[in-house]
Amino acid sequence: MTTYKLTYFDISGGRGEPIRIAFHAGGIPFEDNRLSGAEFATMRDGTRFKYLPVLEIDGAEITQSNAMCRYVGRLAGLYPEDDLQALYCDEVLEVVEDDSHRIGQTFGLEGDAMKQARDKLVNGWTATFLRGLSQLLARGGGKYFADNRLTVADLKLLMEVRWISSGMLDYVPKDIVRNIAPDIADHAARIAEEPIVKAWYASRK
Amino acid sequence: MTTYKLTYFDISGGRGEPIRIAFHAGGIPFEDNRLSGAEFATMRDGTRFKYLPVLEIDGAEITQSNAMCRYVGRLAGLYPEDDLQALYCDEVLEVVEDDSHRIGQTFGLEGDAMKQARDKLVNGWTATFLRGLSQLLARGGGKYFADNRLTVADLKLLMEVRWISSGMLDYVPKDIVRNIAPDIADHAARIAEEPIVKAWYASRK
Numbered sequence: 001m002t003t004y005k006l007t008y009f010d011i012s013g014g015r016g017e018p019i020r021i022a023f024h025a026g027g028i029p030f031e032d033n034r035l036s037g038a039e040f041a042t043m044r045d046g047t048r049f050k051y052l053p054v055l056e057i058d059g060a061e062i063t064q065s066n067a068m069c070r071y072v073g074r075l076a077g078l079y080p081e082d083d084l085q086a087l088y089c090d091e092v093l094e095v096v097e098d099d100s101h102r103i104g105q106t107f108g109l110e111g112d113a114m115k116q117a118r119d120k121l122v123n124g125w126t127a128t129f130l131r132g133l134s135q136l137l138a139r140g141g142g143k144y145f146a147d148n149r150l151t152v153a154d155l156k157l158l159m160e161v162r163w164i165s166s167g168m169l170d171y172v173p174k175d176i177v178r179n180i181a182p183d184i185a186d187h188a189a190r191i192a193e194e195p196i197v198k199a200w201y202a203s204r205k
Numbered sequence: 206m207t208t209y210k211l212t213y214f215d216i217s218g219g220r221g222e223p224i225r226i227a228f229h230a231g232g233i234p235f236e237d238n239r240l241s242g243a244e245f246a247t248m249r250d251g252t253r254f255k256y257l258p259v260l261e262i263d264g265a266e267i268t269q270s271n272a273m274c275r276y277v278g279r280l281a282g283l284y285p286e287d288d289l290q291a292l293y294c295d296e297v298l299e300v301v302e303d304d305s306h307r308i309g310q311t312f313g314l315e316g317d318a319m320k321q322a323r324d325k326l327v328n329g330w331t332a333t334f335l336r337g338l339s340q341l342l343a344r345g346g347g348k349y350f351a352d353n354r355l356t357v358a359d360l361k362l363l364m365e366v367r368w369i370s371s372g373m374l375d376y377v378p379k380d381i382v383r384n385i386a387p388d389i390a391d392h393a394a395r396i397a398e399e400p401i402v403k404a405w406y407a408s409r410k
Contacts, residue, residue: 048337049300057289060344063337066271067295074288083279084262090272095254097299098269101306132253132268139265 003031006068008053010034012201013162015065015100016053018155019072024203025196026076066093066156073152080147088146092136092153096160099129103169118171126164126172130181133157137183143190154191161188208236211273213258215239217406218367220270220305221258223360224277229408230401231281271298271361278357285352293351297341297358301365304334308374323376331369331377335386338362342388348395359396366393 004023008016023030035043035052044050048063055062055072062068070093073079080086102125106117140146145153161184167174178185191197209228213221228235240248240257249255253268260267260277267273275298278284285291307330311322345351350358366389372379383390396402 048340049303050333062292062296064296064299066299067292070295071288071292083276087267087272087276090275091267091269094269094271094302097302098254098306101303105310128255135253 003056003058004028004072005031005033005056006053007033007035007056009040010036012204013159015159017159018152019053019055019065019068021155021197021200022069022072022076022078022152024200025078026072028072028075066097069093069152069156078150078152078155080151082147085147088136088140089151089153092133092145093156095129095132095136096156099125099160099164102126103164115171118169122172122176126176127180130177130184133184134181137187142183143187150191150194150196154187154194155197157184158188158191158197161185208261208263209233209277210236210238210261211258212238212240212261214245215241217409218364220364222364223357224258224260224270224273226360226402226405227274227277227281227283227357229405230283231277233277233280271302274298274357274361283355283357283360285356287352290352293341293345294356294358297338297350298361300334300337300341301361304330304365304369308369320376323374327377327381331381332385335382335389338389339386342392347388348392355396355399355401359392359399360402362389363393363396363402366390 006016006019006023008014008020011017020030020032040052047054048061051063053063053065053068055068062071070079070090080089102121106114106121109117136145141148144150145157161177163169164172165174165177165185165188173179177188211221211224211228213219213225216222225235225237245257252259253266256268258268258270258273260273267276275284275295285294307326311319311326314322341350346353349355350362366382368374369377370379370382370390370393378384382393
């Protein structure tokens with residue numbers, strides 16, 4: 001039997017969480033290896049690209065969270081079979097990565113430089129990102145982004161919306177998603193209540 | 206018949222070029238809409254996420270170059286059918302995007318700030334990126350990254366290698382790929398000689 005080991009930070013979000021949920025939803029046993037930042041620091045140089053998540057399939061290292069979302073999503077039935085619906089799903093996966101990169105660029109700044117960078121982000125890219133997502137959700141029918149059902153696109157975006165609405169990012173207002181794209185805020189609230197999402201968190205208690 | 210219109214900058218590289226090559230390789234007619242930077246500036250706000258490429262399928266806008274690579278790659282027979290080989294292909298597509306984002310972060314800097322950022326990039330991320338790619342190429346068998354044949358992963362990386370080896374990026378030495386990962390430099394040279402790549406450029410003359 002194939003063994004899967006997913007190594008990621010010990011948080012209920014980010015790039016690793018949609019993959020964990022997909023494994024669980026598909027009934028696929030996996031080792032949920034969770035690291036603190038300090039633990040990652042000690043093994044970082046041993047990873048291929050020096051970041052997480054890392055997925056080991058029978059011990060062989062795989063990187064790139066969106067690649068994992070698609071692969072595990074397919075195994076778990078959370079990725080469209082139809083090519084056009086897969087394209088719609090992929091468009092969301094990829095633009096969420098763009099958003100994470102743009103937020104990541106502001107990390108490490110301090111004081112006024114941080115405030116300026118975050119204000120520029122919020123009023124520029126983040127607004128574009130959220131309005132574009134509204135278009136993509138409407139294209140998908142208003143409830144899901146692709147295939148008229150839950151896919152890894154919905155899970156990936158849920159984690160991003162939680163992050164940018166968390167108040168953990170200085171100068172990013174907690175109500176930004178609700179204010180700019182209420183449909184996207186509603187989507188996140190609905191996805192959080194999906195049975196497979198609730199089942200994952202119930203299994204963690 | 207489905208119509209395809211790909212809008213991208215008028216360059217033989219970047220995020221749009223692998224998609225053009227895939228269309229051509231698959232014998233799929235598409236409108237190759239090429240814009241200057243000034244032309245893009247006038248239509249930028251009308252695009253979903255304010256960047257290129259944009260693919261219109263029967264007039265409906267699609268964004269995200271990796272999503273297009275997979276979709277058009279499938280149409281053209283340049284994307285693996287096997288799930289694990291697709292994962293290998295995706296890992297390359299995604300890490301090349303990471304590289305583009307990291308280079309993009311240094312744009313707009315000037316003088317010493319530019320030099321410092323590029324030196325840090327070259328000695329840090331770029332070296333990690335190229336060494337990681339060497340691992341991925343070895344995994345694929347040494348010639349291609351996935352499926353023992355040409356896929357969009359090879360085309361995507363070819364454009365990236367050309368870019369970082371072009372001398373167009375200040376403080377990024379032209380021989381960086383050759384010095385750090387000669388196998389990746391050799392791969393790019395081989396992919397440039399693939400019949401479908403040569404046929405595309407021959408068709409443009």
